[in-house]
Amino acid sequence: MSDSHLTFCLLSSILALILIFTFIKRKKPTLNLPPGQMGWPFLGETIGYLKPYPAITIGHFMEKHIARYGTIYKSNLFGEPAIVSADAGFNRFILQNEGKLFEISYPKSVRGILGKWSMLVLVGDMHREMRNISLNFLSHARLRTHLLKDVEKHTLLVLNSWKDNCTFSAIAEAKKFTFNFIAKHMLSLDPGNHETEQLKREYVTFMKGVISAPLNLPGTAYRKALKSRSNILKFIEEKMEGRSKRNQEGKGSLEGEEDLLDWAMMHSNLSTEQILDLILSLLFAGHETSSIAIALAIYFLPGCPRAMQQLREEHVEIDRSKKQTGEVELTWDDYKRMEFTHCVVNETLRLGNVVRYLHRKAIKDVRYKGYDIPCGWKVLPVLAAVHLDPALFDQPQQFNPWRWQGKNKSGSWQNTSNNFMAFGGGIRLCAGSELSKLEMALFIHHLILNYHWELVGTDQPLAYPFVDFPKGLSIKAEALSKYHNSSLETT
């Protein structure tokens, strides 16, 4: 073969290769990912994203990213490529398309601690089954007939123990209330009992692990939490064995009087392992969140004397009319009359943002408003960013319960908004949302009727991103019974 022939063959092969590559490249459309940066290899931008900041703000990281890239941006978080959304419409779209385009996807560390049967991890039919059990247990009917009475009882138990003019941690008291209540309804544990206190201690260690770095090494919070998890499960399993024996002897609880453990054992087809994870995750979901929400109300209210005054008037009026009819315990109708309190509850949740963002992943390639979200990418709808968006909520950093008052165009009370997603949305809407609102309202009722309180020292809620008060929220409470008849005495 001559040199010129060889050169010709070489050139035509190169040309053919270029044409093939160009064709392949043309065939595969380039993705229009949202703007953003991926940060460092593996770590991405996780450290900046998780840096603590005041809970009534969206934090420096979000502010900077939204200013630079807009409300939907790409990043690399928790070791995965991610799309972060501070966009109300996109957040709703994500939650409404659960199971179709997106799916819950918490980091492995959380899954390791909560268990593979936890409702916060499950998808599909198994999620539906677990959710139905929880919803049945937390149903509207049960709230009215069983839970309301007990929420009031446990509120009074805590408030009655407060010593006049003493300083104490409000967050510890709120946790005592929500833990005692949920432990009673899940496992029939009585407050103050040795085993209730033991379980509470294990829970504190467990919680620290849920929110710590997932380092399974001796001495780490994560390793200790895994140990606590197995202690808690052992504790619940022993209870199950006791209940099985009792049921065989025909001494089971009466229908309607069962706790969740009884109910799950008798009316579901769940295995022991599944029941254990169900109880563990409901104890977790139902106690931390509500207690932080109550602490946030205790924190916000003294900063807004007008709200405090209007709240007191509402509850004094309810108390007065109850005394007139000789009724002692609060009823569902009393709860419904707490209209301004409902506004305070909403405003506390909007401004405090107990659950700031959710973990999802795209299970299909998704296109939204011209952006491509590739299948498998993490998707984080940031609920807090919507609640604190000045375009959606006027002066969003102000505690203003009146924003929830008034009637909307269709004539119903405007105590909700499309953009208010404190309890998530779609098929995973918080199963305990009604219970937690009831807990907050009843706690506020007895608190405001019986105590004047002030904040002691400087403390503020921080987002770690879970919300907490670094100094435990110290308050000093003065009993109002010195000045008028206390409702604590009558109930």
Ligand code: HEM
């Ligand atoms: C102020 C208090 C509370 C807040 C702000 C809150 C918030 C939330 C949010 C945002 C979700 C959605 C999670 C997701 O989609 O990834 C959720 C789910 C859930 N919450 Fe709550 N929650 C509260 C209280 C409670 C209580 C008291 C209980 C139970 C006793 C509870 C039980 C649950 C359960 C079981 C789920 C999972 C629902 C599912 O996946 O189908 N929560 N909560």
